[in-house]
Amino acid sequence: MSKKTTIYDIAKELNITAATVSRALNNNPKISAKTKELVFETAKKMHYEQNKLALALKSGKSFNVGVIVPRIDSNFFSSVIRGIEEELYPEGYHVIICQTHDQQELEIKNINSLLNAQVDGVLMSVSNANIEKLDGFKSLLKKNVPLIFFDRKKNIKNVSTITIDDYKGAYDATKHLIDQGCKRIAHLSNNRKLEIFKNRYLGYKQAIIDSGLTFDENLVVESFSKVLEGRKQTKLFLEMDNRPDAIFSSSDFTALGAIQEITSYGLRIPEDISVVGFSNEPFTKFMELSITSVDQSPREMGRIAAQIFLEEVNNDAKVKSEKHVVLSPELKIRKSSQKF
């Protein structure tokens, strides 16, 4: 292990003090141009690199931020992460990514673990499991570590959030189905204790009511965002006496499951049953039968989350204020719902 060179090494080399070296490296105006140059030169020569750990210990800043998401293998979350990176990298931050796999236990573990790693902030989308309890966040808030929710949020005072207008996204999607002539629109929902799913449900419901159609609670079911779950629930819809003529899904994955099940029944899409998903995952565009879906501009969401973090961390902010950004979703109309 070729010992890393420290400021002491280069100080010794130059017969000066480590303090002077430190100052020179940090461009302290009180250091003569000559010594500065000398220091920079020998620093390069000796392959000096600042030990961020020592700096972190000294300054209390690690320049690491934690990002907690349910999973990274969905285009939505990985795109958000990309947005976050784009914004934070140039500022010298690193991103530590944790997955909860929707398990509350892991979520809490992750938070504590990040806290121990002395992260400067946490950006997160709460897991499906962690709904009512706020315990997990107490430790964060108590230590005054900036916390920002994106997409799946909780309402906690002094905590900023960035979301999309799920209500509008769902409303527009449902309205679109109605405009295509659909009269009995089912809804594949998800855990409605999470705001995003509650709002998608409410937008869906309101669009139906506003259009003068009858709202039928039996056409709403909750399921996890998995392809097979979508199939299972859709099967139940298809076996109803009075089966729906459209399905608005709160997830692209369940929408895909719905399509598989509908097709396996020999029914046509969109003629017999139209389908709309949510998130605009890439595969929705690539299917032979492309899927109409609601785009959430995840990259933009990530960038904004990161910007909010930077504001919070830079404002020495005695007065902390919460900020709530809401992005507007965009309906991408494709074959699975376009009858004409």
Place this chain on the structure above:
Amino acid sequence: MSKKTTIYDIAKELNITAATVSRALNNNPKISAKTKELVFETAKKMHYEQNKLALALKSGKSFNVGVIVPRIDSNFFSSVIRGIEEELYPEGYHVIICQTHDQQELEIKNINSLLNAQVDGVLMSVSNANIEKLDGFKSLLKKNVPLIFFDRKKNIKNVSTITIDDYKGAYDATKHLIDQGCKRIAHLSNNRKLEIFKNRYLGYKQAIIDSGLTFDENLVVESFSKVLEGRKQTKLFLEMDNRPDAIFSSSDFTALGAIQEITSYGLRIPEDISVVGFSNEPFTKFMELSITSVDQSPREMGRIAAQIFLEEVNNDAKVKSEKHVVLSPELKIRKSSQKF
């Protein structure tokens, strides 16, 4: 900022020394059971949590490892990462994920950045761009930070690797197409300066030769692993006078593009043209026309990469030895190539 409590705080509380507290917390056998209990108790009472940064500075270990991948929004890489996490989390490590987006500049930046963060090791899959130069890795190797390549490797002495047998995967896939009666099999390759693509090419070629078919270099093209690239290259194949009756693609994404293009020409799959992809991305299974593909057991790959890292980091290893693990791929036969 409610100051974090340190071992000094709890030492003062108990009228003992910080050192004793440290020892008690670390279960040093020389500490009396009574004081241990006392320390643990007040530690909990005062919400003490170890400052990993100080520990890292002291021990020279940050308990962070860097993982560098081209991108995280492919199931293959995100699954590898999951495997890595599963193995490393229980050992107290954190994972810092970096994406190169196949840009060499970013790759080098990431390495240096991770080095500055004092990571204990780097697990990476090299970018498509960084082919010949090894410069970027010098800094890593010089500092004696464990480096492990997975999937996309380079040959550097003392560096362990974990890959799949790409040659065999490609050979089996091509052999399968031949068994289905295909005679003119094209190959959508990728940058063959990367071993994985070179080996897939070689396996494909050998299977053709071994079967007594004629190998035609014109049926091999390189392209990036993107759907649209796949379409573009396939179009060229389709407009040949003597068009191929099968396509073996080195990527599921280009395979998908191929399918789209073939379909748009009104040709049938697999009857007119069969298609096989590589990586077993989830969508290959979910398409109405499911795609035959080669599974790379990414999660297993991640776990093994992590295990190798742990071995290296735990062996105080004067004698460093490289280890090369090769996993066996598995062909998943689906509709896109199954004629009977």
Place this chain on the structure above:
DNA sequence: CTGTTAGCGCGTTCAT
């Protein structure tokens, strides 16, 4: 069994 001392690498007073 426990206290004392020192050092990990850095930035920052307080002097000079």
Place this chain on the structure above:
DNA sequence: ATGAACGCGCTAACAG
């Protein structure tokens, strides 16, 4: 303009 000394929080070596 620079040096000396200290502290961030923790552990390890050396007492006793």
